[in-house]
Amino acid sequence: MEKNEAIQQIESITEVIESGNKIFFSGKKLIGWGILLLLIPIIEYVTQGMTFGYQYLSNPAVNIIVHIFVYYVIFNLIIKIFCRSKTKKVFKSSNTVMKKALAVHTPIIYTMFATIVVLSLIGQGVLVFPVVFLFLGILFNLFGRFTNNTVLNISWSYIILGLVYLVLTTLSLNYLWLIFMIYLGVTYIIMGISIKNTER
């Protein structure tokens, strides 16, 4: 065997090993979620005069919990109807060690929802959005390390914006959540497209 041939063989092995270290992240589902996130401001506007609106739910804690529940149901229904893929999982990995490491996303998500509920109950609902951004930043930072740089860069932007949002909560800006929600929706779509482009 020639030296060049041996180098090529080593490169081929490295390439195979690297492919095993990637996670299969559903770009299509991320795009779907992004569109749904962008629809939230519209849903909020339309439902203002209905039971989902603020005037009927005077307790802010109940209000936030009802919102989370309603959106959770809507999102799951729409995802189930429109994003029928063979795998039910958002991501999967063939590397068993990575599977265990990535399983940390479950406690992160549960902790995020628990924090939202607790903040609402103690009357700190205004902090919900910044906290969500921080948690999403950590979550996507984890996924980004095994997918691509776009996801990783966006994850850092979530962390920075989460901290900025925390500062801005002192200013009581009514439409701040709208700007952040649009940013979230748009970045989800960008991440989805970028993952779809790198899919095999």
Add this chain to the structure above:
Amino acid sequence: MDSLIQLDEVIHQPVRTRIIAYLINCTECDYTTLKKTLGLTDGHMSTHMKVLIAKEYVSMTKQFVKNKPKTTYKVTDLGKENFKNYLDTLKRIIEG
């Protein structure tokens, strides 16, 4: 010429090299994931997995998951040892 003799013939085949490299990294892997990730055909899988299993480089487990058959492959200790030796041989060739 010496290096050619020392190279493991079971591993030194493009498809089998990729299969064994992937399995070593992933610890274990099911048939579909392995086939899709490496872009192999059923023919490739059948031919080369037979060789790897016959030589005891890879072990195979068949089980039913949710009433569906699932075949999982894992590299044996012999497979790991020989792959390591194969890599060492390649390094020696590169180093001259």
